[in-house]
Every structure is written in C-alpha cells, then in structure tokens.
Amino acid sequence: MKILIVDDEWGVREALRNMLKAHFSGKLEIEEADNIYKAIEATKIFKPEIILLDIELKDGTGFDFLQQAPPVGFAVIFITAYSEYAIKAFKFNAIDYLLKPVDPIELQQAVEQALKSKPEHQRAQIDALVSHLRKPSKANKYIVLKTAETIYFQDVSEVIRCESSGNYTTFYLQATQMVSKIVVSKPLKEYEELLTPFGFFRIHQSHLINLACMRLFDKREGGYVIMRNGEKIPVSSRRRESLIGILDAL
Structure with missing residues (x-):
C-alpha cells in the first residue's frame, strides 16, 4: 500500500505517518510532500494509491494540486481544518475527508474504505469535485451517489x-x-x-x-x-x- 502525505506542516505529516504505521505496519510505503510542486513530482514517480491531502498549502491549495496532478488512479482523503463550504463540496461528491486534529480510528477507516474503491471511480469523483469548486453556482448541480456496485453522477x-x-x-x-x-x-x-x-x-x-x-x-x-x-x-x-x-x- 502506497500513501502520499501532502501537508506543509511537518508535525502534521509526522503524526499521520505514525498513525498509519501503527495501524498498517508491515505493508505500507509512505512518501511526503510539503508543497504542490513536490506533490506532483511524487505522484508521477511514487504512483500512490492514496493521497492524504491538506487543503491549505503554502504555494496554493489541495484543489490546485488536483487540477495539475497526472491522471492516475489514486484515492484522495482530504485533511482539513473546518470549512463549511469545502465540506459541503466533499459530501456532494462523496469524497472522504478528515478534520484536524485527525482521529486515528477515523484515519484507519478512511484508508480502508479508499482501498476498496475502483480507480476509475476515484478519478471521476475528483473531477466532479474540481468542477463543483470551479463553478459553485446552483445551476446544473450534480450530486455523487455511491452504491455497493455503482457511482452515479446525478443532476x-x-x-x-x-x-x-x-x-x-x-x-x-x-x-x-x-x-x-x-x-x-x-x-x-x-x-x-x-x-x-x-x-x-x-x-x-x-x-x-x-x-x-x-x-x-x-x-x-x-x-x-x-x-x-x-x-x-x-x-x-x-x-x-x-x-x-x-x-x-x-
């Protein structure tokens, strides 16, 4: 299991790394990045299955990273301080998120759930999220509905x-x-x-x-x-x- 942690705070990255090692020891590879450029390069080379992504980075936002990231199949779990609008966007698009400070059990559950999702569904959900955030108008709004077998992008x-x-x-x-x-x-x-x-x-x-x-x-x-x-x-x-x-x- 390959996980990329993208956060500009060393202490947060270290805490996430320790929590992941505690729950998934022996079957885990972790890389870290503290800005968008390093995150993009790590995504190309490391090819993570899951990215733990902070929203607020020193050189932009996690959403900026998603728009520039290579189109490979990775799941995203957002790590964020409370933002009502961002959280509403996550829920609309069925995207996992965790609030800081991160709870170890919630992190474990989010990673386990991300591993079950299909790569093509992961990318489609990310694209829907980015589109949602670019065009926040109420017109033509789509909500992502996930069943056991299918993900629907429903008007x-x-x-x-x-x-x-x-x-x-x-x-x-x-x-x-x-x-x-x-x-x-x-x-x-x-x-x-x-x-x-x-x-x-x-x-x-x-x-x-x-x-x-x-x-x-x-x-x-x-x-x-x-x-x-x-x-x-x-x-x-x-x-x-x-x-x-x-x-x-x-």
Missing part, C-alpha cells in the same frame, strides 16, 4: 424525492433517467442539509421532496402532496405550516 433537478429507511436513503428519479431509483447507505438528514439550498423540503420525517416536482398540495388535516410521477406523499402536521409558508413566498 439534482432530476430527483423527485428522497425517502428514509433507517440509515438508508432512496432517491426517486424522473422517468428520463437510466434508473428509477438509487438506494444509498446514508441517512436522510445528511441529504436534507445538502439539497435544501436547491429547492428541496422535508415534509415528513421520512420524506424529502423536490418542490419543483410537486403537482398538488392538499392543505387539509392529514395533508399530502402529489408529485410529478403521481406518487402521494404525506405531510406531517409539524411540517405543514412551514410548507405553506414556503409556497406562499414563491
């Missing part, structure tokens, strides 16, 4: 609704899509936070809908909405007034 405007089932979320898509639904092993709350800025509203504990795909809202007690695909979805009494307020403001 959020084509999502009719999302439904919760424990720690799983089912995305129901418009008829023009290749598949009618996608089941992802993440809770609905995480997608509520990501999709609310794009016209989605949680009308029920189990249901998050795309308001642009709503065809009818019956406001009477025990209310419900009818979606573009004909589905009838209940509106909880707690969410009813909020939904009315949102629709009145349109």
